[in-house]
Amino acid sequence: MGDGPVLFSRRGALAIATLNLPKALNALNLDMIELLSSQLDQWADDDGVAAVWIDGSGDKAFCAGGDVVALYRESAAYGETPDYAYTTDFFSREYRLDHKIHTYKKPIVVWGGGIVMGGGIGIMAGASHRIVTETTRMAMPEVTIGLFPDVGGSWFLNRMPGRCGLFLGLTGAQFNGSDALFAGMADRMLPDGQREAAQAALAGLDFAANHETNHRLISDCLKPLELPLAERPVSALREHFDQIQQLTDFASLPEVCRSITAYQGDDKWLQKAAATLAGGSPLTPWIVWEQLRHGRHLSLADVFRMELALAVNLCASGHFKEGVRALLIDKDRQPQWQPAALEGITAEQVERCFEAPWGEHPLSDL
Numbered sequence: 001m002g003d004g005p006v007l008f009s010r011r012g013a014l015a016i017a018t019l020n021l022p023k024a025l026n027a028l029n030l031d032m033i034e035l036l037s038s039q040l041d042q043w044a045d046d047d048g049v050a051a052v053w054i055d056g057s058g059d060k061a062f063c064a065g066g067d068v069v070a071l072y073r074e075s076a077a078y079g080e081t082p083d084y085a086y087t088t089d090f091f092s093r094e095y096r097l098d099h100k101i102h103t104y105k106k107p108i109v110v111w112g113g114g115i116v117m118g119g120g121i122g123i124m125a126g127a128s129h130r131i132v133t134e135t136t137r138m139a140m141p142e143v144t145i146g147l148f149p150d151v152g153g154s155w156f157l158n159r160m161p162g163r164c165g166l167f168l169g170l171t172g173a174q175f176n177g178s179d180a181l182f183a184g185m186a187d188r189m190l191p192d193g194q195r196e197a198a199q200a201a202l203a204g205l206d207f208a209a210n211h212e213t214n215h216r217l218i219s220d221c222l223k224p225l226e227l228p229l230a231e232r233p234v235s236a237l238r239e240h241f242d243q244i245q246q247l248t249d250f251a252s253l254p255e256v257c258r259s260i261t262a263y264q265g266d267d268k269w270l271q272k273a274a275a276t277l278a279g280g281s282p283l284t285p286w287i288v289w290e291q292l293r294h295g296r297h298l299s300l301a302d303v304f305r306m307e308l309a310l311a312v313n314l315c316a317s318g319h320f321k322e323g324v325r326a327l328l329i330d331k332d333r334q335p336q337w338q339p340a341a342l343e344g345i346t347a348e349q350v351e352r353c354f355e356a357p358w359g360e361h362p363l364s365d366l
Contacts, residue, residue, distance in 0.1 A: 006035040007057075011203035013050035015043045018057055025064035026056040028119040030090055036123075037097045044106065050207035050214050052104070053199055054123065055111035059135075059192075062111065065118025066094065068145065072324040075315040084312045084357050091150070091311040092362040094119060095304040098151050099366055102126030102300055107215050109202065109222075112136055112180075113192050122151025125185065129218050132177030133192035134233055138185065141172035143280035145327055146319030146337075148287040150311055154295030155303045159184055163248040164237050169288040171260065171273035172280065178235035187219075189227045198225055236269045243270070253289040254342055281319045281335070282342045286350045294354065301366035308363055309356040317353075 007018040017036055019026035036054075043049040056062040074086040101108055101123060110127040112120070116138045124130050132138075140149035140157075149157060149169045157165030160183045168175065168183075180186035190198055205217050237244070247263065250256045263274040277285070287310060295303050314320055318338055326335035339345060 004035070005029070005032045006039070008039055010049075011199065013048060013205075013207045014053055014199070014203040015039075015046075015049045015051070016053045016055075016199070018055055019063055020057045022056070022058035022060070024067075025061035025115055026058075026120070027064050027067050028094065028123075029067045029070060030093060033090075033093050033097050037093070037100060040097075040100055040104065044104065047209075049106065050205075051107040051109065051202065051218060053109045053111070053202065054127070055195065056114070056120075059114060061115035061120070062113060063117075063120025063123060064115045065120060066090075068147075068324055069328055071315055072321065072329070075320075084316065087312040087315040088308070088358070088362055091308050094122065094151065095308055095363060096366070098122040098126055099301065099304050102152070104128075105211050107211070107218050109218060111195055111198070112138075112177075112186065113195065117141060119151055121153075121185070125152055125156050128215055129188065129222065130180075130186045131188050131190050131198070131222070132180050132186040133190055134177060134227060134231070135192045136177035136180060136186075137174055138176070138180055139172055139174040140169060141174075141276070143170065143172045143277060143284040143288075145323030146281035146284060146317060146321075146335075147314050147323070148284055148291060148307075148310055150307045152300070152303060152307070154291045154298070154307060155300055156185065158292055158296055161237075162241060162245050164241070164244060166248055166256070166288070166292060167244045167260070167273070168237075169292070170257065170285050171277045173236075173269065173273040173276070175237055176233045176235070178232050179237040182235045182238045188222045188225075189232055190222070190225050191227050191231075194225060198222065201225065240267070240270060253285055256289075257285055257342055279335075281323055282337055282339065283314075283317065283319045283345055283349075283353075285342060286345050287314070287353060290350055290354070301363070304366060305361055305363045306354065308361075310353055312357060313353045313355070 007020045009016045108127040109129040110124045113133040177189045247259045261278040
């Protein structure tokens with residue numbers, strides 16, 4: 001198997017990819033993205049591979065996101081003169097991988113135990129069989145660093161029940177495996193200690209030459225392995241669905257944000273969500289509001305094209321630079337946002353974030 005950042009192996013007709021940077025919680029870098037993407041291409045053309053399994057090394061995380069510090073150091077935000085080369089390369093390769101997973105013909109099973117955030121959600125969201133466990137902790141916490149919920153967030157947040165997607169995008173709130181099932185972000189919940197057993201069960205299947213048959217075989221195999229309902233964690237999204245609907249039931253973004261941040265109840269999960277939004281970048285909520293509006297009727301490929309422009313423009317913004325400095329570089333957790341308030345962001349500033357900074361779009365061929 002080797003000792004690289006992504007490990008590849010085979011168990012019969014089941015091909016296995018394991019993200020292998022456990023000390024970094026398997027956070028994605030360019031090398032990992034390229035290795036996984038290239039291997040998926042090879043497996044797609046290999047008649048001996050019936051299905052793909054993707055997981056992460058260690059028990060703490062499937063994948064905690066992308067290498068944000070590298071983006072900070074290499075992107076336009078690190079220098080005075082905008083240079084979109086590194087961020088364009090990073091995000092276009094990442095989004096190509098995510099799009100490939102969404103549209104892959106062979107079944108892809110992702111074991112999403114532990115932390116699954118940002119880029120990890122990007123890999124998991126498009127898989128045909130998304131497994132969570134009682135340890136799963138998911139989030140799109142980009143509001144804390146002045147980015148936005150990308151990797152297809154404009155697609156999957158728009159498809160969550162009610163306005164749950166808007167709420168999660170604005171607040172960066174963590175959600176568990178039960179929440180992921182409720183929100184349509186997962187398909188099965190298995191016991192965390194049954195990863196090897198589940199992989200072995202899939203490897204032992206009598207796969208067919210037909211992809212659709214194999215999709216059904218995997219679903220039928222995983223179903224009896226699921227964690228009993230009584231043993232699953234409570235879903236905060238399901239429990240607070242009506243309240244989330246009330247908190248977000250306004251026609252303008254400032255009204256929604258004031259409603260969420262004014263929450264005065266006793267629920268710790270809602271309190272933390274309100275506090276994260278209140279302390280986060282005032283630019284991110286505008287982007288979330290507009291990306292969901294813009295993305296509502298876009299194709300999957302157009303979603304990734306829109307998000308690429310957003311990603312490189314936001315990495316060149318002062319909000320990203322300040323957010324990463326405060327959270328990950330100096331770690332003082334005291335970001336000095338400029339402008340500091342939601343009302344200080346103009347509509348023109350927001351629209352500029354959606355404008356592609358290139359001539360020919362790097363993802364025009366998706």
